[in-house]
Amino acid sequence: MADPLNRIQKIASHLDPAKPRKFKVALLGAAGGIGQPLSMLLKMSPYVSDLALYDVANTPGVAADVSHMSTAARVRGYLGPDQLGAALAGAALVIIPAGVPRKPGMTRDDLFNINAGIVRGLAEGVARHCPGAWVAIISNPVNSTVPIAAEVLQKAGVLNPAKLFGVTTLDVVRAEAFVGELTGTDPRDVHVPVVGGHAGVTILPLLSQARPPLPAGMSAEARKALMGRIQDAGTEVVQAKAGAGSATLSMAYAAARFADSCLRAMAGEGPVAEYAYIRHPPRLGSGASAAVAADLPYFSSPVRLGRLGVEEVLPLGPLDAMEAENFAAMKAELLGSIQKGVEFAAKGPAPAPAK
Numbered sequence: 001m002a003d004p005l006n007r008i009q010k011i012a013s014h015l016d017p018a019k020p021r022k023f024k025v026a027l028l029g030a031a032g033g034i035g036q037p038l039s040m041l042l043k044m045s046p047y048v049s050d051l052a053l054y055d056v057a058n059t060p061g062v063a064a065d066v067s068h069m070s071t072a073a074r075v076r077g078y079l080g081p082d083q084l085g086a087a088l089a090g091a092a093l094v095i096i097p098a099g100v101p102r103k104p105g106m107t108r109d110d111l112f113n114i115n116a117g118i119v120r121g122l123a124e125g126v127a128r129h130c131p132g133a134w135v136a137i138i139s140n141p142v143n144s145t146v147p148i149a150a151e152v153l154q155k156a157g158v159l160n161p162a163k164l165f166g167v168t169t170l171d172v173v174r175a176e177a178f179v180g181e182l183t184g185t186d187p188r189d190v191h192v193p194v195v196g197g198h199a200g201v202t203i204l205p206l207l208s209q210a211r212p213p214l215p216a217g218m219s220a221e222a223r224k225a226l227m228g229r230i231q232d233a234g235t236e237v238v239q240a241k242a243g244a245g246s247a248t249l250s251m252a253y254a255a256a257r258f259a260d261s262c263l264r265a266m267a268g269e270g271p272v273a274e275y276a277y278i279r280h281p282p283r284l285g286s287g288a289s290a291a292v293a294a295d296l297p298y299f300s301s302p303v304r305l306g307r308l309g310v311e312e313v314l315p316l317g318p319l320d321a322m323e324a325e326n327f328a329a330m331k332a333e334l335l336g337s338i339q340k341g342v343e344f345a346a347k348g349p350a351p352a353p354a355k
Ligand SMILES: NC(=O)c1ccc[n+]([C@@H]2O[C@H](COP(=O)([O-])OP(=O)(O)OC[C@H]3O[C@@H](n4cnc5c(N)ncnc54)[C@H](O)[C@@H]3O)[C@@H](O)[C@H]2O)c1
Pocket: 028, 029, 030, 031, 032, 033, 034, 035, 054, 055, 056, 057, 097, 098, 099, 100, 101, 102, 111, 115, 118, 121, 122, 137, 138, 139, 140, 141, 142, 167, 168, 169, 170, 171, 198, 245, 246, 247, 248, 251
């Protein structure tokens, strides 16, 4: 058993009183189905000093409502493009759930035509007003919107791949919930790596590495069905909501958890273990090798977060036959989505220089 005093000393040694422990967080798309519950959860975070709630509609009401919660974070609402700069100025973390959700029968890629332009515009805002911020993108299709944001930031000369993330935490959360249900374990005690991307076959749960392990007698068909349920869980919610949108509450929970990891890492409480869809620069070490070997420049990977963002990409670990087959099957789709995002961003205008 770990010595509690050692543990406290270890944590304390990471904490530098000269470094900030609370940060401004900007939420873009704050009045939406995800944005509203996520605003509430962020207002409860001890790491948030200022919460900037930006949207093109309804932020005055959401901000007034959330600001009455008796927690320390200062809340301000920002409405429309004229106020985007003020929302972003000084932000350490920008979370982006702005954009339209799916309806039954649609794929995430069907959202590209609308959401690609929204994410491009908001990334241009980040490049101009808070170029050093960590950026967490929720808007779908994540497999393409993250490359779009990266290209915009790169064009502006401010891209730091260690601080740009596609949020795939909901896939991890779902895997934990489903494996917890199956094994009769509290989901908080379940660990299941989920890697790859965030759409159908590109979502790769590594069930062979699940802790606790799946029941020994579980058939190959049952394991395949569980993998399929995790991959199609977003569609399960879209169908159940029957035209009223996609996952919002579980997504807000997942995004709040991811934001907490980012803020703890910024505060020097790292290294913090997470999964995120990131661009793989070779300098991030051997963990990137599986993705790079497969020519996948973006890949949701196990990472360690520290003050500088992604400080280490961890190895995927061994894949069993079913997972290896899925890994091979995802490659073409993921590459196509990445390429689509890169080409879209290439057509856009060069963003204005940072302020
Ligand atoms: N990454 C994931 O795991 C995950 C999970 C669930 C949903 N999503 C995606 O998140 C997005 C949002 O979902 P939702 O259910 O909250 O949708 P929603 O329609 O309820 O809310 C979206 C919000 O974005 C706002 N918006 C639109 N254009 C904007 C702009 N240019 N600037 C700022 N705000 C803008 C809208 O006014 C609205 O309030 C969708 O694209 C959805 O597919 C991703």
